[in-house]
Amino acid sequence: xxxxxxxxxxxxxxxxxxxxxxxxxxxxxxxxxxxxxxxxxxxxxxxxxxxxxxxxxxxxxxxxxxxxxxxxxxxxxxxxxxxxxxxx
Numbered sequence: 001x002x003x004x005x006x007x008x009x010x011x012x013x014x015x016x017x018x019x020x021x022x023x024x025x026x027x028x029x030x031x032x033x034x035x036x037x038x039x040x041x042x043x044x045x046x047x048x049x050x051x052x053x054x055x056x057x058x059x060x061x062x063x064x065x066x067x068x069x070x071x072x073x074x075x076x077x078x079x080x081x082x083x084x085x086x087x088x
Contacts, residue, residue, distance in 0.1 A: 016061035017068025018075065024062060033072055034059040043083075045076050 013024040016033070024030055030050040034057070038044040047069060048054060055062055063069045 013055055013062040015064035015068055016072065017063055018071045020064060020068050022064045024064070028064065030065070031063045031069055033061040033063050033069060035076060043076070043080050045073060 013030070015022045015024070015030075028050075032048050032050060032054050034046050036044055036046065036059070047063075050062075054060060061072060063072060
């Protein structure tokens with residue numbers, strides 16, 4: 001049985017999903033997530049299809065798929081709620 005080996009891109013990306021760590025292959029359908037402060041000063045989470053240039057930005061979180069994106073979104077929401085409780 002012949003194994004298929006995926007070539008990795010020039011820059012290595014590892015999934016930022018909790019307990020994942022999968023390395024990105026060339027044909028994978030990955031996403032990029034990042035957070036920022038919105039116009040009103042509240043935290044905002046962004047999600048975009050994979051883009052090599054965007055993946056190189058400092059705050060980019062490479063995500064291997066929907067499950068890891070959902071886990072990161074859940075963590076983000078929990079962190080925002082916890083932070084707002086401490087401000088009261």
